[in-house]
Amino acid sequence: MDSQITPLIESILFLSEKPLTEKELSIMLNVNIDFIRNSLQQLIDIYASELHGIQIKKVANGYCMCTKSEFGDILKNFFQSENRLSxxxxxxxxxxxxxxxxxxxxxxxxxxxxxxxxxxxxxxxxxxxxxxxxxxxxxxxxxxxxxxxxxxxxxxxxxxxxxxx
The missing domain is CATH 1.10.10.10 (Winged helix-like DNA-binding domain superfamily/Winged helix DNA-binding domain)
Incomplete structure (x- = not known):
């Protein structure tokens, strides 16, 4: 099961609608929080490569998957939001x-x-x-x-x- 934790965390972050804390992931997966931290760091390092357009980022005291900021202007052209703030x-x-x-x-x-x-x-x-x-x-x-x-x-x-x- 240990070898599946990191890809499982990746899947959970991909599907989650909100950032998840280390504690939430630890409880969800019934895994030691240090193991969760190590897995998150592995994912952060993997997605830091220039071969990836997404990243694992810590926001609102939790972790989520999001696009890299350097692609923001390009992506805005494809995904204009009608729900923008005035x-x-x-x-x-x-x-x-x-x-x-x-x-x-x-x-x-x-x-x-x-x-x-x-x-x-x-x-x-x-x-x-x-x-x-x-x-x-x-x-x-x-x-x-x-x-x-x-x-x-x-x-x-x-x-x-x-x-x-």
Whole structure:
């Protein structure tokens, strides 16, 4: 069975709709977590070759298969998404990501315009969520990003966001 673990992990990552953690794979396959780590590293090394257009990448604290970033522009031409975020939604999402947890009022102040529609879109897409209420008057809702946000942008954690210039 040990010789089948690495290809089995590869198959699971290929079929999974979300990144899987080492612990999830360990429990799923009933295998020691160190063995899972070694298998993942083998797969990462194999797919790092220029002969492959995909890679095993750590995102949102788990591992997934995805296309290599250097092919992004070419692939966009073939797979245009009709579900792209609007500029307003991306701007709103960036404000939330860099200021979280943050209220809609603060987002509106930074943008200089009402962000209700953008926030609603981001909530529906699962890129942000309500994270509680502020202690300020009226106790407005606080918003923060989700693991879907990390996956969407290929980040492992919020700390991987580029610095604001």
């Amino acid at each position: 500029e307003a939604a991306i701007e709103t999402l960036a404000i939330i990501a860099y200021n979280q947890p943050v209220t809609k009022i603060r987002v509106d102040e930074i943008r200089g315009i009402n962000s209700e529609k953008s926030i609603q879109t981001l909530l529906e897409r699962g890129l942000i969520r309500e994270s509680g209420r502020s202690d300020s008057p009226g106790r407005p809702i606080l918003y923060e990003t989700t693991d879907n946000f990390l996956r969407y942008f290929g980040l492992n954690s919020i700390k991987d966001l580029p610095d604001i210039e």
